[in-house]
Amino acid sequence: MENSCNQCLYDQSHPFGLVVYPQGCSGCDTHNEKYDINWQAKKAELIEDISFSKVRKRGYDCVVPVVGDAEDYYVLNKVLELQLSPLVVAVNDYFKNDIGWHNLHNLITHFDVDSLVYNPDIRIYKELIRTSLRKHDHIMLPFLSLHSSFPVHIAYERNIPLIIWGQNQAIEQVGKFSHLDKAEMSKWSRKEHDLFGINIDSLIGNGAQVDTRALNYYQYPDVKRLAKRGVRGLYLSNYCHWDPLKQNKSTLEFGFKPQGNASSFDTYERAGSSVYYQFHDLLKYKRVGYRKIRDHLVREIRHGRVTRKQAFAIEAHYHQSKINIRGFFDWLDVSESGYQWFKSHRLGDVKNLITESDTTAQPLDLPEYLVPMIEVGHDAVDDFVCFGKGVST
Ligand SMILES: [Zn+2]
Structure with a gap:
């Protein structure tokens, strides 16, 4: 794609503002500082x-x-x-x-x-x-x-x-x-x-x-x-050589529980959210044209655990994963007709990714350097668990 970085997967439409060069981008350049500091x-x-x-x-x-x-x-x-x-x-x-x-x-x-x-x-x-x-x-x-x-x-x-x-x-x-x-x-x-x-x-x-x-x-x-x-x-x-996947894996010894999801191989980041890899991810796809998986893949390309070519295939796989958004609409107290209206009129092309069934991660062969970094995630038992003042009104 035009205006895309030839090292990672981002292009100039990134919402934070990315500068693309003939060889690389501002994100890849700054990442490379990590090896010199x-x-x-x-x-x-x-x-x-x-x-x-x-x-x-x-x-x-x-x-x-x-x-x-x-x-x-x-x-x-x-x-x-x-x-x-x-x-x-x-x-x-x-x-x-x-x-x-x-x-x-x-x-x-x-x-x-x-x-x-x-x-x-x-x-x-x-x-x-x-x-x-x-x-x-x-x-x-x-x-x-x-x-x-x-x-x-x-x-x-x-x-x-x-x-x-x-x-x-x-x-x-x-x-x-x-x-x-x-x-x-x-x-x-x-x-x-x-x-x-x-x-x-x-x-x-x-x-x-x-x-x-x-x-x-x-x-x-x-x-x-x-x-x-x-x-x-x-x-x-x-102040530190920031490597989220490596760092996140290291927190398992403190009792952190990873969670599996259908939208990425990353079982650590925002594990425990009922929306992050579900409705939030679908809306991200609608707004910016890609899902959270791209952020994860760019991170791993830069850390040398995934090649750009491998990343294209992995992204294509996860961009197809289906999402069940009904739980969120129930939590928001939206009526059945309101939910159906939203689904038909507000989601554009991404509405094809909506499912009414449970979503589960589809098996995928990950690159060899990535495999040892990923811990199998737990499955959630209850979504939107009420706590504090989280009572439905
Ligand atoms: Zn780049």
Whole structure:
């Protein structure tokens, strides 16, 4: 395809903004920095960069935002190795299945850390999802808004000076910045990358009937006040040779449970979600023309475990996998006629991928370097497990 990178699978239409060169792309270029950087020196830089948070004698040193993902296990383990005292902060997305709740609870108990789980008002949350689906073909925006702002509010309110995030997706996927820039969390980056340029304000008003006062935690805190208090957010991926698959596999020893899915070979990332490889993945296909599998394959091409040629075949395989979206519509309290209308009118070509049956992973021979990295995933027993205020209304 024109404007495609000849090393990976991305092209210039990537939502984060990718620059394609005659040989490679900005994402592949930035990835290659990983083989030149002196990571021992980077570790020393990290210790230096976090030292300001340890000056005080009391309280937490940092907030660690989590969802219960394998990456969270990896990050939290590093944070404890750095002898930081963390407050783990999670937002309930109401999409977790039994594996998702196991992974979040086990994360907190295994590492024996203090935690705070925020259960947003379910009526408002669902209303925002309905509008987000209608306007942007996206069901994760309300959660992503909270996940990228609530921990910042907590840091501000509790006077915790540091937030440790895992990977900077814009660097890992499209090489938006060099690792050497040490890009930090910002309001701009959140909107541009975490929220795809969409403002939460667009989910209220003529769409959802929501009082703006109820949306405080969905909005990023006032930047001037944050700066005055000195709250900073660092990405660990700027300081370590970031290899998600390898890292995620290593978290099995902490009790992290992988989950099988029909849309990718990756059983670690977002294991425990009832929507991530289902409806969310289908909507991604509709919006940007490819599914999550492409992100995983690009990552593995760059790490040398899959060739570009192998990746084309694997992507073609997973792009055909069927999705059952009924569970999500039941959770959202949509009527049968509303569900049927949506299916017929709003999904374009991807509606051919809808099934009413259970979806199971289709067998596929993976490349030899990938096989030892993949753990067989568990099957979820219950989707959309209610917890906290997750009661249906
Ligand atoms: Zn590339």
